[in-house]
Amino acid sequence: MSDSLNTLSAAAIAAGVRAGDFTAEAVTAACLERIAKREESVHAFAFLDPDLALAQARAVDAAEEKGPLAGVPVGAKDIIDTHDMPTEMGSPIYRGHRPPADASCVAQLRDAGAVMLGKTVTCEFAGLTPRETRNPHDPSRTPGGSSSGSAAAVADTMLPVAFGTQTGGSVIRPSSYCGIVGYKPSFDTYSLTGVYPAAESLDTLGLHARDVGDIELVHDALLRRPHRPRPVPPQPPVVGLCRTWMWDKAQPETREAVEDAAARIRDAGGRVQEIELPEELEWLGGVRGVINAWERAAVMADEWRRHREEISSQLQDTIQQGLDLSYAEYTDAMYLMESCRIKVTGAFAGCDVLLTPAVDGEAPEGLDSTGSPQFQALWTMLQTPTMTLPSSKGPHGMPVGIQLVAPYRQDDRLFSIARWTVGALS
Amino acid sequence: MSDSLNTLSAAAIAAGVRAGDFTAEAVTAACLERIAKREESVHAFAFLDPDLALAQARAVDAAEEKGPLAGVPVGAKDIIDTHDMPTEMGSPIYRGHRPPADASCVAQLRDAGAVMLGKTVTCEFAGLTPRETRNPHDPSRTPGGSSSGSAAAVADTMLPVAFGTQTGGSVIRPSSYCGIVGYKPSFDTYSLTGVYPAAESLDTLGLHARDVGDIELVHDALLRRPHRPRPVPPQPPVVGLCRTWMWDKAQPETREAVEDAAARIRDAGGRVQEIELPEELEWLGGVRGVINAWERAAVMADEWRRHREEISSQLQDTIQQGLDLSYAEYTDAMYLMESCRIKVTGAFAGCDVLLTPAVDGEAPEGLDSTGSPQFQALWTMLQTPTMTLPSSKGPHGMPVGIQLVAPYRQDDRLFSIARWTVGALS
Numbered sequence: 001m002s003d004s005l006n007t008l009s010a011a012a013i014a015a016g017v018r019a020g021d022f023t024a025e026a027v028t029a030a031c032l033e034r035i036a037k038r039e040e041s042v043h044a045f046a047f048l049d050p051d052l053a054l055a056q057a058r059a060v061d062a063a064e065e066k067g068p069l070a071g072v073p074v075g076a077k078d079i080i081d082t083h084d085m086p087t088e089m090g091s092p093i094y095r096g097h098r099p100p101a102d103a104s105c106v107a108q109l110r111d112a113g114a115v116m117l118g119k120t121v122t123c124e125f126a127g128l129t130p131r132e133t134r135n136p137h138d139p140s141r142t143p144g145g146s147s148s149g150s151a152a153a154v155a156d157t158m159l160p161v162a163f164g165t166q167t168g169g170s171v172i173r174p175s176s177y178c179g180i181v182g183y184k185p186s187f188d189t190y191s192l193t194g195v196y197p198a199a200e201s202l203d204t205l206g207l208h209a210r211d212v213g214d215i216e217l218v219h220d221a222l223l224r225r226p227h228r229p230r231p232v233p234p235q236p237p238v239v240g241l242c243r244t245w246m247w248d249k250a251q252p253e254t255r256e257a258v259e260d261a262a263a264r265i266r267d268a269g270g271r272v273q274e275i276e277l278p279e280e281l282e283w284l285g286g287v288r289g290v291i292n293a294w295e296r297a298a299v300m301a302d303e304w305r306r307h308r309e310e311i312s313s314q315l316q317d318t319i320q321q322g323l324d325l326s327y328a329e330y331t332d333a334m335y336l337m338e339s340c341r342i343k344v345t346g347a348f349a350g351c352d353v354l355l356t357p358a359v360d361g362e363a364p365e366g367l368d369s370t371g372s373p374q375f376q377a378l379w380t381m382l383q384t385p386t387m388t389l390p391s392s393k394g395p396h397g398m399p400v401g402i403q404l405v406a407p408y409r410q411d412d413r414l415f416s417i418a419r420w421t422v423g424a425l426s
Numbered sequence: 427m428s429d430s431l432n433t434l435s436a437a438a439i440a441a442g443v444r445a446g447d448f449t450a451e452a453v454t455a456a457c458l459e460r461i462a463k464r465e466e467s468v469h470a471f472a473f474l475d476p477d478l479a480l481a482q483a484r485a486v487d488a489a490e491e492k493g494p495l496a497g498v499p500v501g502a503k504d505i506i507d508t509h510d511m512p513t514e515m516g517s518p519i520y521r522g523h524r525p526p527a528d529a530s531c532v533a534q535l536r537d538a539g540a541v542m543l544g545k546t547v548t549c550e551f552a553g554l555t556p557r558e559t560r561n562p563h564d565p566s567r568t569p570g571g572s573s574s575g576s577a578a579a580v581a582d583t584m585l586p587v588a589f590g591t592q593t594g595g596s597v598i599r600p601s602s603y604c605g606i607v608g609y610k611p612s613f614d615t616y617s618l619t620g621v622y623p624a625a626e627s628l629d630t631l632g633l634h635a636r637d638v639g640d641i642e643l644v645h646d647a648l649l650r651r652p653h654r655p656r657p658v659p660p661q662p663p664v665v666g667l668c669r670t671w672m673w674d675k676a677q678p679e680t681r682e683a684v685e686d687a688a689a690r691i692r693d694a695g696g697r698v699q700e701i702e703l704p705e706e707l708e709w710l711g712g713v714r715g716v717i718n719a720w721e722r723a724a725v726m727a728d729e730w731r732r733h734r735e736e737i738s739s740q741l742q743d744t745i746q747q748g749l750d751l752s753y754a755e756y757t758d759a760m761y762l763m764e765s766c767r768i769k770v771t772g773a774f775a776g777c778d779v780l781l782t783p784a785v786d787g788e789a790p791e792g793l794d795s796t797g798s799p800q801f802q803a804l805w806t807m808l809q810t811p812t813m814t815l816p817s818s819k820g821p822h823g824m825p826v827g828i829q830l831v832a833p834y835r836q837d838d839r840l841f842s843i844a845r846w847t848v849g850a851l852s
Contacts, residue, residue, distance in 0.1 A: 083728065100523050107727035191724035193623050201614060223753040224723075297650075298617035301533035302509065327649040331835060409757060 005030035010072040010160040010214040011229075014113070017060070017071035024071025028057035028115050031073045035118075035158045041139050043132040044153035046078040047085050048118035056115045067113030068217065068227050074109055075154070075162035077147050078119040079126050080205075081194035082106055089196050090122040090131055090146075093307045103194025105163060105205055105222060112221040117159050120149030123370060125300070126165055126198045129312045130370050135177060137398055141363040144174030145370030147208065151178040154208045161218055162208045167198040167292065169359075169376025171206035172388045172403060177363035177371065179390045179399025181418075183207045183215045184376075186409045187383035190222050199295035201334065202380050212418045215387070219411070230412065232420040233352070239265050239417075240275035240351035242405070245282050246374055251361025253394035254375075258357055261391050261402045261425060265355070268424035275354060278343045280336075284381050285374065287333035289321070291381075294330040297322030337381050341408070344382050348407045353417050358403035362394030375403065385411040387418050391425050431456035436498040436586040436640040437655075440539070443486070443497035450497025454483035454541050457499045461544075461584045467565050469558040470579035472504040473511050474544035482541045493539030494643065494653050500535055501580070501588035503573050504545040505552050507620035508532055515622050516548040516557055516572075519733045529620025531589060531631055531648060538647040543585050546575025549796060551726070552591055552624045555738045556796050561603060563824055567789040570600030571796030573634065577604040580634045587644055588634045593624040593718065595785075595802025597632035598814045598829060603789035603797065605816045605825025607844075609633045609641045610802075612835045613809035616648050625721035627760065628806055638844045641813070645837070656838065658846040659778070665691050665843075666701035666777035668831070671708050672800055677787025679820035680801075684783055687817050687828045687851060691781070694850035701780060704769045706762075710807050711800065713759035715747070717807075720756040723748030763807050767834070770808050774833045779843050784829035788820025801829065811837040813844050817851050 005027045008016070017024050032050050039045060053073070060071050081087050081099035088094045101107075106116060121133045123146035133148035135141040136156035143152040147164025151174030154162050164171040166184045175182025184206040197203050209215050213229055220227040241262050247255065262272045297304070297319045303311060304319055311319070347354070357375045364371055379386045385408070388401035404421060406414035431453045434442070443450050458476050465471060479499070486497050507513050507525035514520045527533075532542060547559045549572035559574035561567040562582035569578040573590025577600030580588050590597040592610045601608025610632040623629050635641050639655055646653040667688050673681065688698045723730070723745045729737060730745055737745070773780070783801045790797055805812045811834075814827035830847060832840035 083732070094526065097526050100520065102728040102731075104724050104727045107731050108724070111727065111731060188627060191623075191626060191721070191727075193626070193725045194728070197617075197619050200617060200619070224749065225753050295617070298530050298534070299619045301530045301537065301617075302528040302620070305528075305533050305537060306509070323650065327651050335835075409761075 006034040007157045008160065009211055010069065010209065011217050013072050013160065014068060014070045018066045024057040024060040024115060025054060027071050028053050028073055028117065031117060031159050038156055038158065042134055042136050042152050042156050044120055044149040044156065044158060046088060046119045046121045046149060049085065052084060053115060053117050060113050060115060067111065068221055069109060070113035072114045072161060073117040073159040074114045075117055075120045075150050075159050076106055077150050077164050078122045079165065079196040080106060080163055082116060082119065085119055087119065090124040091310065093303055093310045099194065101194060104191035106194070108222055109218070120153055120162055122146055123148060124312050124315055125196065126167060126170060127315050127318065128370060129314045130367055134367065135363050137179065141365055141398065142177065142367055142370050144177035144363060146170040147174050148370065150208045151175050151180060151182070154210060155180045160209060161214055164206050164208050165195060166204045166206050166376065166380055167202045168380060169373030171208065172376040172386060173359055173371055173373060175208055176358040176388045176399065176401035181209050181212055181215060182388045184380065184386050185411050186385045189411065197299045199292045200299065201291060201295060204380060212415060212422060216415050230416040230419060232423070233416050236269040236271070237352040237417045237420060238271045238273065238350060240347065240354040241272050242275040242277060242347070242354040242356040244277060244356060244378065249360065249374070250357050253392070253400050254357045254359060254361050257392045257400045257402050258355060261355060264424050265421065270424065273351065275347055275351065277347050280343055281340050281378070283336055284340055284378060287336050288377055288381060290325060290329055290333040291337065293318050293322035294325050341382055345407060353414060354405040356403050356405060358388040358401040362396060362398035362400050379405050384408055385414050387414055389418060389422060389425065432460040433583045434586065435637055436495065436635065437643050439498050439586065440494060440496045444492045450483040450486040450541060451480060453497050454479050454499055454543065457543060457585050464582055464584065468560055468562050468578050468582050470546055470575040470582065470584060472514060472545045472547045472575060475511065478510060479541060479543050486539050486541060493537065494647055495535060496539035498540045498587060499543040499585040500540045501543055501546045501576055501585050502532055503576050503590050504548045505591065505622040506532060506589055508542060508545065511545055513545065516550045517736065519729055519736045525620065527620060530617035532620070534648055535644070546579055546588055548572055549574060550738050550741055551622065552593060552596060553741050553744065554796060555740045556793055560793065561789050563605060567791055567824065568603065568793055568796050570603035570789060572596040573600050574796065576634045577601050577606060577608070580636060581606045586635060587640055590632050590634050591621060592630045592632050592802065592806055593628045594806060595799030597634065598802040598812060599785050599797055599799060601634055602784040602814045602825065602827030607635050607638055607641060608814045610806065610812050611837050612811045615837065623725045625718045626725065627717060627721060630806060638841060638848060642841050656842040656845060658849070659842050662695040662697070663778040663843045663846060664697045664699065664776060666773065666780040667698050668701040668703060668780040668782040670703060670782060670804065675786065675800070676783050679818070679826050680783045680785060680787050683818045683826045683828050684781060687781060690850050691847065696850065699777065701773055701777065703773050706769060707766050707804070709762055710766055710804060713762050714803055714807060716751060716755055716759040717763065719744050719748035720751050767808055771833060779840060780831040782829050782831060784814040784827040788822060788824035788826050805831050810834055811840050813840055815844060815848060815851065
């Protein structure tokens with residue numbers, strides 16, 4: 001059995017470990033075996049110590065109380081602190097850095113019985129500069145970024161769940177490119193203690209998994225509440241079809257994925273109505289770079305001062321752009337973003353969730369870029385919870401996802417409708 | 427001259443160093459001398475390495491370009507990371523901890539030519555549990571907390587400027603108790619990168635100084651804009667006298683300080699109008715503990731897991747309270763707080779700033795408590811910029827401050843009116 005345990009969902013793993021059907025050690029061993037076989041092609045891990053992982057798993061097996069995530073192997077993007085593994089931020093500046101504490105999210109999952117399997121590859125400081133991870137569906141293509149290793153490892157069944165972070169599109173994009181479920185909660189839902197910032201007014205900790213149920217399971221552990229799988233809604237949902245003004249910039253496979261999902265939702269009894277976003281939201285594209293660059297320059301003031309030559313030229317350009325901005329330009333951008341958060345609430349009127357593109361198209365060829373964040377970053381700025389679900393394939397057979405968006409703090413509604421939508425799409 | 431350089435303002439120090447009137451080294455030496463004389467009574471410092479401070483000062487003297495804070499000695503609360511000094515969070519858990527980087531705010535002030543003189547005593551993890559610092563005006567009394575060392579060091583002319591943080595009232599209260607100027611900016615103004623969190627939706631980095639001009643000087647450096655002292659407003663301001671529903675809980679000296687300030691503002695030509703806060707704001711007192719405890723429990727998940735016995739029983743109680751809360755209780759509290767932020771904008775209608783109590787009264791006797799945060803925490807929750815100005819004395823001769831509050835992101839207006847108010851009070 002051991003050679004298939006790595007393909008189980010987190011929920012199935014926790015249930016099996018709790019029931020004594022198999023051990024946490026066997027699950028971790030199966031994941032390590034998969035990694036040993038595939039890591040050379042995928043390059044998902046920034047740090048992996050098999051002995052440390054197995055020791056954690058044995059401790060779970062030995063514990064009398066088994067938590068809700070008993071024996072579930074979890075990966076953490078390498079900007080998330082771990083007290084027993086290095087945290088290198090995808091940068092030579094932090095080579096070998098050992099934080100004194102676990103990030104809040106890591107400690108909370110350990111409390112729930114999870115095994116912190118390893119640290120996954122991040123783009124440099126969770127930015128745009130790609131690193132060595134490859135798309136498990138086609139090693140000549142990007143897995144997306146910046147949570148590259150987390151999405152690739154989950155997609156490749158190296159582990160069932162991993163943490164990512166999103167400041168532009170860094171959870172939803174790699175999830176879509178790798179064909180898995182990605183979830184960015186409402187802004188400020190999970191603690192960011194121990195997570196290296198990128199742009200503090202946008203940074204959001206999120207999750208990668210292979211099904212919606214696993215997202216819910218981990219979400220409940222992080223919110224310290226008893227886990228109960230959500231029921232699907234009592235009535236089929238009302239879904240706002242939101243093409244956005246960027247529709248023409250999407251590849252045909254993205255437009256098809258969204259239109260096809262809308263058709264299937266209708267077929268399953270859901271109501272689909274066309275939604276126009278308020279025109280002012282188009283300005284958000286312009287201000288995102290301002291907010292990101294200004295805040296990035298503040299966040300990295302020390303690295304810029306003392307280690308500039310070890311920062312990639314791409315990130316140096318972003319920081320320099322931030323340093324060249326005036327505070328008035330920044331606060332004007334912030335004001336605009338804050339006002340758009342209020343305006344977008346109107347777009348949800350009469351809809352339970354919005355259906356919208358997740359990405360431009362399938363994962364592009366090459367490893368020089370992690371793809372465009374435009375379809376994800378809009379919702380990051382608006383602070384709304386979003387989830388991508390794998391729904392179809394592009395012209396090269398690569399996965400393409402759709403994106404569901406709920407109003408601020410309606411994450412539970414999003415889960416429930418996502419479950420229903422998975423049924424409608426299948 | 428060296429024996430009085432420590433009493434100069436930051437602005438006078440920077441001007442003198444830039445003009446060659448004295449060296450940064452002489453300024454730092456004067457501060458170190460003052461500390462050597464007084465630290466045994468005040469206990470303001472968690473870490474001080476005179477050689478390191480003097481080396482920084484000599485580097486400023488040697489530099490060709492002198493920044494806007496050239497040679498200004500600055501203290502940082504010991505939850506703020508420094509790459510060359512330990513950061514111990516006021517807790518044995520972090521004894522000897524050496525962060526890999528400077529906090530954003532520290533790096534930015536170093537860029538501007540400041541000398542990071544030392545780390546100032548913080549209450550345990552910026553909470554309520556007091557430590558060894560004493561009020562420089564009377565060592566039998568608390569300096570307030572949690573930015574105890576920062577406020578005491580500035581008040582005692584050990585240095586002109588120090589960083590504090592406020593989650594409840596931790597900048598404004600110790601500033602008032604120690605008789606100096608304290609400033610809590612609009613939420614999200616300064617980067618918190620490298621600052622250990624307490625409750626992430628409330629944490630605000632702030633400043634302690636002996637005059638408004640020094641606050642402005644440092645503020646401009648942190649916002650990376652050229653420094654220009656603000657002019658006083660062209661017309662005397664309209665000040666809303668805001669007693670709040672807690673007025674009866676204030677000591678007589680606080681009520682007198684506020685009424686007296688209102689009278690002097692009127693005498694100086696300002697208009698004073700009575701302001702009633704929306705009744706719903708009274709609920710904020712009740713939800714603050716919920717938000718604080720829930721977020722504190724998340725922030726400290728690792729310390730709770732691995733070092734519980736090294737956490738004070740007071741802080742353990744707060745964390746346990748957070749763990750006992752449900753997520754629904756937390757989000758209800760957040761919703762209420764967020765809605766009050768919108769409602770309070772109405773209270774500013776027709777007023778430039780509000781005049782309100784800063785603290786219950788003068789610094790209480792004893793070191794067992796750092797005083798009540800009630801008059802400060804209200805404005806922390808509302809995210810509004812506030813400043814305390816020393817204005818009078820209590821029955822035991824201890825300083826008592828007033829508090830000025832401006833609407834969200836109207837920090838520049840707050841500075842300008844604070845300057846005018848200092849003139850009106852004198």
